[in-house]
Ligand SMILES: Cc1cc2nc3c(=O)[nH]c(=O)nc-3n(C[C@H](O)[C@H](O)[C@H](O)COP(=O)(O)O)c2cc1C
Ligand code: SF4
């Protein structure tokens with residue numbers, strides 16, 4: 021089984037430095053594109069590879085790049101931004117790539133920047149990743165000294181500057197338009213779309229925002245081609261995926277597996293199955309803002325289309341396990357508390373609605389809830405759903421709540437009937 | 445007044461953006477790095493350095509959770525209270541630390557040694573429960589490990 025993204029990552033060891041990375045074939049992709057590929061050829065190749073964005077939404081990367089207007093149509097600087105904000109509860113995949121193979125990301129960013137003819141690129145990284153900060157800074161310096169960044173890269177005439185920006189905290193800064201505001205030094209509040217970043221992004225200029233895992237793929241696709249990439253997956257969506265499991269399993273962790281590996285394989289073969297005395301009750305497949313799946317859906321393939329068909333989203337691909345000894349209401353309450361706290365406060369339904377939902381869930385936990393409260397929760401899953409708020413934050417928060425109400429209704433009712441949490 | 449060092453570091457950051465104002469968050473972080481927190485005076489200093497109004501700078505400072513507008517202890521403990529850490533028992537870790545230090549979330553010990561703050565997921569979920577002290581991550585926590593861990597921070 022091929023694991024292109026993580027092959028050279030050794031847990032608890034320093035990542036490959038520039039020389040070591042070059043020995044594995046690193047930066048050959050940059051040479052190849054600067055010597056002999058037109059930007060449009062790169063975009064075409066990435067399009068045919070069907071690389072779907074690994075930041076959560078699964079938007080096709082080649083298509084996103086092709087939406088950037090050409091220089092003859094829009095003058096001025098264009099930007100590439102790597103989204104390394106990773107604050108979605110339950111998610112720790114980009115951290116692994118940032119700490120484990122920084123040059124792979126940087127090489128991917130150089131190629132992506134060349135493809136959209138960006139002359140400036142930023143890595144927007146969450147503040148908590150202190151180790152990654154040191155590693156990325158060093159790797160950027162190495163890439164500058166070796167002439168892969170800066171002016172006239174490898175004598176090609178192409179110029180690119182790459183900087184690291186570490187954030188000051190707030191989940192919403194991972195949303196790409198909020199990220200751009202944060203990068204401009206402002207409050208991290210989402211922007212109205214359209215215009216999309218491709219036409220009006222950072223400092224009002226054409227911008228592409230891609231996830232760390234997405235960008236780390238680019239050197240491999242340049243080297244091995246699109247057929248190779250598609251064949252890596254079991255479902256035709258292309259590539260492998262970093263899958264993670266946390267919760268009451270025997271061996272929580274992170275693995276690179278073909279896109280389309282089933283939940284059962286990931287939990288049983290890689291995470292070692294449930295801990296003794298615990299049963300699988302529910303699965304949040306891809307970070308806090310994805311709908312629950314339940315134990316009977318364990319044979320679902322973890323790819324974009326299959327998880328969607330099962331009623332949820334692949335999201336970040338790092339799953340959280342709800343076991344039978346954890347109260348589902350407490351689990352959901354914890355998620356909603358997070359979303360309420362992290363609301364940017366810009367639009368009223370989200371700013372006022374999420375704390376309301378949080379208070380109602382508190383009533384359940386305290387044993388004071390009534391049937392009316394179930395109605396209030398159900399009402400919010402509609403009115404904070406897609407289309408009613410300024411960005412996808414509140415709808416994301418409603419995903420685990422709506423599916424929790426559907427699958428664990430009896431558990432909600434027990435809190436009402438028994439007037440206390442049955443798990444306490 | 446900004447120190448010479450603060451001003452120099454801020455100037456370095458402004459070079460990375462098309463105009464100085466865009467380095468506002470970096471400037472706030474630099475000042476916090478040197479002084480531990482961001483006072484009203486610091487807001488005014490940054491505002492004049494970056495040619496912004498004080499309200500504008502405060503609007504930015506008050507938005508971000510890792511920018512402190514109140515003094516904090518010499519060491520800041522950030523305890524992950526997100527869901528994987530909840531399942532794996534962060535509450536007992538918090539209870540122990542809280543009792544030992546005699547402070548609750550948001551409070552600082554009277555000797556100014558520690559502040560405890562709840563924090564969202566730290567990206568250590570496969571080794572939950574997790575926390576950070578200053579720049580260091582600790583995970584797979586158990587109550588037995590805590591005394592020794594805290595000793596390192598005076
Ligand atoms: C509330 C919210 C938070 C997000 N956080 C992240 C994040 O931390 N990292 C990320 O890559 N994408 C995040 N996204 C998705 C980004 O908006 C964007 O779709 C993504 O970075 C695009 O990259 P991709 O096309 O490579 O997937 C978030 C979206 C929302 C609505
Ligand atoms: S939905 Fe929430 S996070 Fe998004 S803009 Fe509205 S208030 Fe901000």
Ligand code: FES
Pocket residue numbers: 109110111524525526527528529530564565566567568569570572573574
């Ligand atoms: S939930 Fe605590 S580190 Fe992720």
